[in-house]
Amino acid sequence: MAESDYQLLDRYATGDGAAFEELVTRHQKTIYDLAYRMMENHADAADLAQRTFVQAFLYHQSFKRESGFRTWLYQIGMNLCRNAIRDQARRVHEDVSELELADSQDILAEVAGTEMKDRLGRAIRTLPTRQKEALVLRVYHDHAFSEIGTIMSCSEGAAKANYHHAVDRLRRALVSGEG
Amino acid sequence: MTCHEIKELTVPYLELDLEPSRIRDVTVHLDGCAECRVEMEAVRQVLVRVKGVAVPDPGDRFWNEFPDKVRRGLARERPPISSGLRKGLTGWPMALAASVLLLVGAWSLRGLVTQGPAPAPSQPRAVAQVPQAAEPELPQLAEADWLEFLDEDPDMALVEMASGLDRQAVDRLFRDI
Numbered sequence: 001m002a003e004s005d006y007q008l009l010d011r012y013a014t015g016d017g018a019a020f021e022e023l024v025t026r027h028q029k030t031i032y033d034l035a036y037r038m039m040e041n042h043a044d045a046a047d048l049a050q051r052t053f054v055q056a057f058l059y060h061q062s063f064k065r066e067s068g069f070r071t072w073l074y075q076i077g078m079n080l081c082r083n084a085i086r087d088q089a090r091r092v093h094e095d096v097s098e099l100e101l102a103d104s105q106d107i108l109a110e111v112a113g114t115e116m117k118d119r120l121g122r123a124i125r126t127l128p129t130r131q132k133e134a135l136v137l138r139v140y141h142d143h144a145f146s147e148i149g150t151i152m153s154c155s156e157g158a159a160k161a162n163y164h165h166a167v168d169r170l171r172r173a174l175v176s177g178e179g
Numbered sequence: 180m181t182c183h184e185i186k187e188l189t190v191p192y193l194e195l196d197l198e199p200s201r202i203r204d205v206t207v208h209l210d211g212c213a214e215c216r217v218e219m220e221a222v223r224q225v226l227v228r229v230k231g232v233a234v235p236d237p238g239d240r241f242w243n244e245f246p247d248k249v250r251r252g253l254a255r256e257r258p259p260i261s262s263g264l265r266k267g268l269t270g271w272p273m274a275l276a277a278s279v280l281l282l283v284g285a286w287s288l289r290g291l292v293t294q295g296p297a298p299a300p301s302q303p304r305a306v307a308q309v310p311q312a313a314e315p316e317l318p319q320l321a322e323a324d325w326l327e328f329l330d331e332d333p334d335m336a337l338v339e340m341a342s343g344l345d346r347q348a349v350d351r352l353f354r355d356i
Contacts, residue, residue: 024246032245036234046237050245054252120228138194139229145196164190171225
């Protein structure tokens with residue numbers, strides 16, 4: 001029977017390198033996936049995924065074990081992504097109006113699969129960070145809203161509200177062409 | 180239920196995040212309202228499409244090398260051993276280390292302990308004056324005195340010993356070490 005994350009963490013605390021390896025390989029794809037959906041590029045996703053694990057192992061003694069280890073990783077990862085997005089926003093101002101202009105130029109064209117995908121990508125990209133977080137955690141990682149609240153450090157109700165608003169914005173962006 | 184209420188419940192309905200009675204209410208409304216059915220389907224399509232957006236796989240090499248990258252990142256972030264050791268030496272470990280050091284130093288300076296005012300019965304007896312001349316031979320503290328000394332109250336004994344040591348003697352001791 002596979003060891004639990006807690007058992008591996010206890011072994012890691014004693015200096016067991018194999019436990020470290022197992023914990024990383026067990027969760028690396030999930031955390032990378034999360035980072036990629038938030039940052040939308042491989043370089044940032046790889047960097048943030050790595051930093052997530054570094055933080056987790058550096059401060060593993062402060063992990064209270066009130067939630068699962070994976071949930072704790074999500075929390076760390078989401079905080080890092082949030083900070084990175086905030087730093088990027090300070091450096092580069094994304095001109096949303098240009099995107100909307102591009103959409104309106106194609107408004108009469110038949111919406112092909114690729115076009116829909118591009119529009120969807122843009123719509124997700126322009127979601128407010130908190131709504132995007134809730135969407136990613138719910139749709140791609142199947143978290144319950146109570147867990148999403150834990151990861152996002154908000155109430156379950158707030159997590160639901162963020163998710164619903166995100167879906168509503170995407171619906172309006174994709175179906176009616178609104179931003 | 181009104182269409183406005185149905186709109187509020189669209190996402191929870193699709194997520195099956197409603198109580199069974201509410202799900203029934205929404206279903207009944209949808210059966211009789213084409214507009215709400217269209218809206219519901221539109222939201223369902225959004226979720227299907229969003230879920231269909233895949234993350235490109237960075238490849239086996241990336242996954243194989245990832246744990247080592249984390250390991251290297253950890254090594255960079257961890258504080259250097261000296262400052263870590265400094266942080267670790269607080270409280271009782273520091274007191275223990277200091278006691279051991281004093282013990283070693285005092286043992287090397289056997290006989291150098293000056294005789295102060297008449298000690299209380301529990302206090303150790305000093306044996307010799309601290310030599311003032313250049314490089315005198317270090318006086319010896321009888322082993323029996325040490326044993327009595329340490330048995331009674333080792334920590335206090337070391338403190339008393341340290342307070343009785345002459346500055347010159349201490350400097351000589353650590354110079355020799």
